[in-house]
Amino acid sequence: MHFDIFCRVIDNFGDIGVCWRLARQLADAPDGHQVTLWVDDIHRFQRIEASVGVQPVQSLTHNIKVVHWTTPAPLREPGDVVIEAFSCDPPETFVEAMKAKGSLWINLEYLSAEAWVESFHAVPSLQSNGLRKFFFYPGFTSNTGGLLRERDLLAQRDAWQADARQRAALLAALQVPADVIAGLQAGWRQALLFGYPGAPATALIHALEATQSPWVVLVPQGMHPNIINVATPHVRVVEIPFVDQAGFDRLLWSSDLNFVRGEDSLVRALWAGKPLVWHIYEQEDDTHLIKLQAWLAQSGYPDAVGQLMMAWNKKEDAAARRHLDAVLQYPAWNDWVAAAARRTDSLAQQPDLATNLTTFCAKNC
Incomplete structure (x- = not known):
């Protein structure tokens, strides 16, 4: 089949992140589908995929083309399936x-x-107009479209985690100081902090310090400036440059605790199988908190972890600190680690989104 995917980049990188992953997974499927990805913001796309150029139409692989979605739109023949990502309205x-x-x-x-x-x-x-159109919802149960997951993703993760040299090389490439890398190799723990503005990041630093164990907090460039270069007796905060999608996965795999934001990053953190805190995209009337509560109800995480995530998303520093103190202590930490691994294993038993989508389309084309 030939798929067209339309993506309008609204903000940040979640929209294009999802669409680019989906395009690659459709192209890499056993049947090798042809994919044309339409993107309105090519420059934003380049941040996560360095091979993208600025020309109107370009071939990134033998079966993926990228079209710059301009106004008026280029005239091209549609594929067998046209995917409108997130109600972006094709021309x-x-x-x-x-x-x-x-x-x-x-x-x-x-x-x-x-x-x-x-x-x-x-x-x-x-x-x-007579066109056949269907809603397709990603989700966490077998009665939804599932989650994006490459066929060999978990095997790649396990191989990465088994080779400490790869982690050290990644951190060195991100200009993490040599003494910090040496500390991590000696047993320090690593947290990745990727959240929206207003997240109680200072509460996290104080809570990690209270564990009396050495921690390194990696913060993507330009985020959480209030804690950059903070150094306490047990916590080092290091700002790192922007990474592509593969690099982001590896950061998640190599961290002991992941703070992520938005939908695409949540799914990638789930596949890492590590404890995570999800900073959901904020919506009017606190609608996002209803969505967060629904997700927590399915997660199987300890109640204390759910309380932490609610406080984190409400940007309540004192409450976040209190719940962080609780979940970072043993045995609560071990319970969280085990629950995170179980959730990942459970989700991995379900078919992935690209497989579900191609099966559905094959039946309806």
């Missing part, structure tokens, strides 16, 4: 061409653990 001229070709139209929705998602997944969306 009207392209929709007319889809009608002539008889393309299947998929509305790829945002990730949610809320119960209603199962009822709306794979439901048709009636179109006055």
Whole structure:
């Protein structure tokens, strides 16, 4: 099959991150599907994929093309399946061409653990022009579209974690000081802090210091400036440069504790199998907290971890510090480590999103 994926980059890198992963996984499937990825913000795309150029149409692999989605949009023949990521509205001229070709139209929705998602997944969306359009919801249960996961991802993770030299080389490439790398090799613990503005980052530093064990906190460049270059007797904070998707996965794999934000980073942190704190994208009327609570209810994490995540997302410094103190102490820490590993193993038993999507499209094309 030939897939068109339309991606409008709204903010940050979550939209293009999801679409680029999906494009690669469709192209790498056993059937080797052809994929055309339409992106409106090429410069943002270049931040996560260095091979992307600025030309209007380019081939990144033998079966992936990238089209710069401009106004007016380039005239191209639609594929068998057209994926509209996150209700981004493909150009009207392209929709007319889809009608002539008889393309299947998929509305790829945002990730949610809320119960209603199962009822709306794979439901048709009636179109006055006669096109067949369906909602496709990613999710955490077998009654949803599943999660993006490369076929050999967990094997890659295990191989990476088994070779300490790869971790040291990655950190060196990110200009982490040599004495910090040596400390990590000697048993210091590592946290990755990737959150939205306002996250109680200072509370995290104080809580890690209270463990009386050495910690290194890696912070992507430009985030959480209030804690950059903080040094306490047991905590070193190191700012690191922006990394591509593969580098981000490896940072997650090599960290003992991951603080992540948005949907794409959450899924990658889940596949790392390590304790994580999710900073969900903030919405009006605290709708995001309802989504967070639904996800926590499915997670199998200890109650104390759920309380920490709620405090973290409410940006409550005192409460976050109190709950961090609780979960970082033994035996609570061991319980969290075990629960995180179980959740990853459970999710890995389900088919991945790209597989579910191609199966659905093959039945409906």
